[in-house]
Amino acid sequence: MKAPMNRRVFVLGYGAATPLGATFDLTFENAVAGKAGFRRITRCEVKTLSNVVGEIPDWDPVASGMFEKKEAHNWNAAFVLLTVAVCRQALAHAGLVMEPDIGRRTACLIGSALNGMDAFRIASEKYANAGPLRVSPYLLPNLCGNMPASKAGIDLGFTGPLFSPQGACASGNHAIGMGARMIRDGDVDVVLAGGVDTPLVPEIIQGFANMGATIKVTPEDRAYDDPGQASRPFSCDRKGMVLSEGCGVLVLAAEEVAKAHGLKPRAEVAGVGWTSDAFHFTSPNVETIVRAMHQAIEDAQIAPQDIQYINAHGTSTFKGDLSEADCLRQVFGHHLGQIPVSSNKSQIGHTLGAAAAIEAALSIEAMQMGMVLPTINHCPTPDFDDLDVVPDTFRAHPHSFLLSNAYGFGGTNCCIVFKGV
């Protein structure tokens, strides 16, 4: 066995594609402006009132100039090329050039909750209507959860460890947590850590609607005429999440790599907390969520009151938000009122496996600018009157420790503490 190295891990850059924009910069700009990225679905037809979703505007792999038409045809699971584009963005943002020497010490961990379900749908259709010999030879590659990272590796040239860490809606934090530990202990020097999901296909939308997880926008709902108001975490009338597509990737690196390449760190990964519920496949479990937050804070060698901003999981479901607030009360006690807590899902919706990575990137960018992003569409309720949810508009708020929470179906909780640099 190799000796542990205990290295510091920095975030050097990030990329994202979200309903607020096909790049991180556009996403951040629109988030600061307090905008929402929701509209009635255009990707497919659905027969449900859960028809308000978050679609990435103007995302077209061929028009982006990054991919040939043939490539876009073969990779018909949308999460593959989307990930390649966002990895490229993240490396450029970090200023890191993928030389072979650094490539072999670079891992790529891109999680997902639902993977290439869209390709499977196309293949099933082909199978039923044109016969088995018309099923695409690219079906299996499209379906494999690791293929977004694999295709990014083929296009961008890294050859270290590569797999897809899957933890449903916490996948992005799984990637960041695992990647940070691998760098700390010397397994690799650089990690592209992130998540991706493109779940806007009829079965998945209907499936979430039937579970009662997504908002049904009835004619009397305030989002009926203004879809932008559909996601309202911590509000009196929250009625479920808004399903979105998106991808987020962070570039993590060991301190000495950043120094050797003259790259500017944007934050440090200070602590990781990670638990499973052993409880229920969708309902959250307070005890294990509280433990995940405590672990992350202890791992960062700070106390709960040192956390100055909390990026909530905040999906806008009635019970989920209540239970998250309970957990926050248990961890932060009477300090909670002094700590701004906001949910980017009010603007982006729930990008499932991508959410945690996108939210980490947004939080870090905001921390660098001495501000916190808002929870928009806010309508107060006594349930959360002890929480400062940063309603509707961003706020100047210098801070140097933030906690980013993510919880997933199947009972997985992963919390990360980032430290300003």
Add this chain to the structure above:
Amino acid sequence: MGSSHRQAVILGYDAVCALGTRFPDAWEKALRGDSGIGPLTRFPMDDNFPVRIAGEVESIDDLDYPFLKPRERAKWTSPIFKHAMLTTSRAIERSGIEITPDIAPRTAITYSSALGGLDAALEADRRLVKENRLPKPFTNPNACINMVGGKVSILTGATGPITATISACATGSTSMIIGAMFIEQGLCDVAICGAVDFALVPAIIAGFATMNGTFYPKSGENVPPQAASRPFSRNRRGFVVSEGAGAVILAAREFAQSWGLRYQVALAGWGMTSDAHHVVAPHLPTVTRCMELSLAHAGIAPSAVSSINAHATSTQVGDKVEYDALCAVFGKKIPPVTANKSMMGHAMGASSAIETIFAVQGMIGGKIPPTINYDPDPDMVFDCVTDNARCLDQPYVLKNAFGFGGCNACIVLQKC
């Protein structure tokens, strides 16, 4: 060598595969050189369906476990869940560990799957398209790959870190590597690892066929199913898709010792690389580096390796690249090699978990099961264990696994 008290040791394991649903029986069959490959019967097919054979797992529904009750099976329609839970239950029983409230928070779960519950998604798709009926409420949970670990967590009460790390056909090995890494990093003391895949779904099998991955007989040739999977043979003609699941319970050596739990094999080293080369074709330099990294991590020279449990799926290119990489690492002295897929077919992500279990069983009993259907390829000269099981003491075994998209994972097992 660093400190070995955080080294992951294997406390228990269990597998179901095409050779049987009771591991001791499957192991006996493997030593005899039986084949588990037969006709593909999972779904009705037309005459033009390109694949006719598979490695199907026999039914476990008559076993007396709570998760096999009809109500549970009706909710969790994908077979991945019940097989993950069965192998986990038995592996924990065999390990002698009790996941008490004290141990539960220190127990991680990395049980995974390469393809997950796609059968549930397919069913929902067909219901919606053909019958205009809404998906069942459990469709999305069935289709979420990490739900396998979620069910294992609920079954065992384990509440440590949980994840499902997917690397296509290397998923089982990656699961064990991540479990061992969590232990080494101090995130947990125990890890429930493994992988399950039941991929005999029409569109998937058709996809494997159109990508020329699956076995296709020479025109006019009538091959018995048992003779189709022929790793390293001159007439190898693609892999046979099979079903299976394997669970492995890992623990930190110091934990096993302080709880008086028996172990005979440790994960001494591992390596992971990616190809950055081609969607499905393997790449010699990165496959070679993966094996080298695992040996370096274990702190041993290639000459210390006693046998190799190959990935060898029975494809032309795949087996050749693995052989070339073995030559690059071991020179002219390649240790005895065996390919379990000759008997059980390719159980996708589960294969490397099941084959690791076979390798471990072989280390404990001093035996190596044969590579059946072997007809030497003049381009690949090495000591392939064939015809009969071989008796051999094996202090170190190298287990290879390579996945689509160029995900490579190699593990060095050490007899304690």
